Amino acid sequence: MSTNLDDDDTPPELVDVSVMPSDQPGPIEEESTLRVPITLVTGYLGAGKTTLLNYILTEEHGKKIAVIMNEFGDSSDIEKPLTVNQGGQEVTEWMEVANGCICCSVKDTGVMALESLMERRGTFDYILLETTGLADPGNIAPVFWMDEGLGSSIYLDGIVTLVDAKNILHLLDEPAPEEQAGSHSEDHDHGSGPVLSMAHMQVSHADVIILNKVDLVTPEELEAVRDRISAINGVAKIHVTDHSRTPQIEGVVLDLHAYDHLDDLDFSKKGHSHIDPAISTIAVVTPPIPAERVPQVDSWLQSVLWESTLPAPADSSPDTHPTNFEIHRLKGILRLEDGSSRIIQAVRDVFEIRDSEPTQTDDDKPSPVQCKIVLIGRGLGPTVDPWRNSFESFVRGR
Numbered sequence: 001m002s003t004n005l006d007d008d009d010t011p012p013e014l015v016d017v018s019v020m021p022s023d024q025p026g027p028i029e030e031e032s033t034l035r036v037p038i039t040l041v042t043g044y045l046g047a048g049k050t051t052l053l054n055y056i057l058t059e060e061h062g063k064k065i066a067v068i069m070n071e072f073g074d075s076s077d078i079e080k081p082l083t084v085n086q087g088g089q090e091v092t093e094w095m096e097v098a099n100g101c102i103c104c105s106v107k108d109t110g111v112m113a114l115e116s117l118m119e120r121r122g123t124f125d126y127i128l129l130e131t132t133g134l135a136d137p138g139n140i141a142p143v144f145w146m147d148e149g150l151g152s153s154i155y156l157d158g159i160v161t162l163v164d165a166k167n168i169l170h171l172l173d174e175p176a177p178e179e180q181a182g183s184h185s186e187d188h189d190h191g192s193g194p195v196l197s198m199a200h201m202q203v204s205h206a207d208v209i210i211l212n213k214v215d216l217v218t219p220e221e222l223e224a225v226r227d228r229i230s231a232i233n234g235v236a237k238i239h240v241t242d243h244s245r246t247p248q249i250e251g252v253v254l255d256l257h258a259y260d261h262l263d264d265l266d267f268s269k270k271g272h273s274h275i276d277p278a279i280s281t282i283a284v285v286t287p288p289i290p291a292e293r294v295p296q297v298d299s300w301l302q303s304v305l306w307e308s309t310l311p312a313p314a315d316s317s318p319d320t321h322p323t324n325f326e327i328h329r330l331k332g333i334l335r336l337e338d339g340s341s342r343i344i345q346a347v348r349d350v351f352e353i354r355d356s357e358p359t360q361t362d363d364d365k366p367s368p369v370q371c372k373i374v375l376i377g378r379g380l381g382p383t384v385d386p387w388r389n390s391f392e393s394f395v396r397g398r
């Protein structure tokens with residue numbers, strides 16, 4: 001398959017950009033000194049991913065960034081060179097790309113390419129990875145949690161999804177391209193129900209959405225797109241751009257800390273909406289839980305994420321209890337009665353519960369005292385009540 005949008009058909013390119021070091025070093029967090037952050041840049045074919053990366057490479061941001069541009073999405077070549085430019089030296093490696101599919105290739109040979117990149121760590125302090133336009137980030141993100149070796153040297157900072165404001169609405173209403181193409185759809189079984197396009201997957205997994213090509217739409221069209229996007233993913237931060245020129249880079253593409261802490265998630269704009277028939281966002285908010293009940297949270301997540309089964313409280317009504325749902329993304333913060341917190345992160349069926357890392361930037365804000373779990377997925381139902389009741393009764397055992 002080829003596309004006329006793909007006119008920048010260069011091999012995957014890894015560019016190391018040395019910029020003058022910032023004279024204002026930011027707060028040093030233990031994690032960032034030990035592990036290198038990676039941001040995944042996703043978005044449908046032609047949405048503006050490469051434009052964004054080129055923009056970042058030319059802006060001053062005080063960081064040395066290794067950029068992996070994946071332009072092999074539409075070719076089925078077996079091998080593509082991965083070029084690393086470092087201080088005038090060019091090193092070329094060969095990266096096998098089965099089926100031209102980054103979501104599959106990152107799992108095997110791509111992991112090796114990243115590992116060998118990490119042997120040169122110290123020469124860069126940030127990695128940006130552009131996925132192909134047809135990649136489902138839900139398959140990529142867990143690699144950084146699952147792979148022991150990689151997980152010890154790289155951490156996922158966030159997922160940025162470029163959205164083509166001109167084309168996104170019809171993409172959201174189209175059948176999934178992988179199913180049209182008949183390619184490994186068994187890997188990406190999204191169950192029954194309303195049709196989910198790849199655009200849905202990319203929007204639903206995003207921590208940041210860059211609503212690009214604003215020059216090609218009217219203000220009314222832009223608002224319609226924004227409404228639809230926030231109905232699918234109610235927690236991602238949305239930035240509107242022309243030629244992917246984000247207002248700033250830090251906090252928009254770099255240093256998202258999307259998986260470190262969740263205190264600043266904006267739950268207020270959540271609102272349960274049915275603008276998009278396929279995917280929606282809900283937020284379960286409950287009082288703090290006893291520390292000894294954390295294993296029950298783990299079991300509840302296993303049921304919800306692995307079995308797509310919402311544990312039913314004794315008094316639940318079968319009419320309103322969601323039965324045919326699928327969670328794509330889940331983030332949460334558990335407040336325990338002993339005053340400590342736990343972070344929950346899930347992409348599809350891979351999840352973790354871990355201690356909350358204290359953040360220096362949030363010291364001035366009072367800590368939220370409620371547990372909050374945000375779920376993004378299909379078939380979540382008309383209200384949050386069955387979810388909150390299930391969580392409450394299962395976790396507290398009453």
Ligand SMILES: Nc1nc2c(ncn2[C@@H]2O[C@H](COP(=O)(O)OP(=O)(O)OP(=O)(O)O)[C@@H](O)[C@H]2O)c(=O)[nH]1
Nearest residue numbers: 006045046047048049050051133212213242243244
């Ligand atoms: N009019 C307009 N064109 C844009 C904008 N952003 C990017 N483009 C153009 O859209 C085309 C595709 O942009 P790319 O950055 O290559 O998109 P991509 O997401 O990397 O594309 P693939 O790698 O093929 O998936 C290029 O011709 C860009 O110049 C924008 O805001 N407005």
Ligand SMILES: [Zn+2]
Nearest residue numbers: 101103104187
């Ligand atoms: Zn795949």
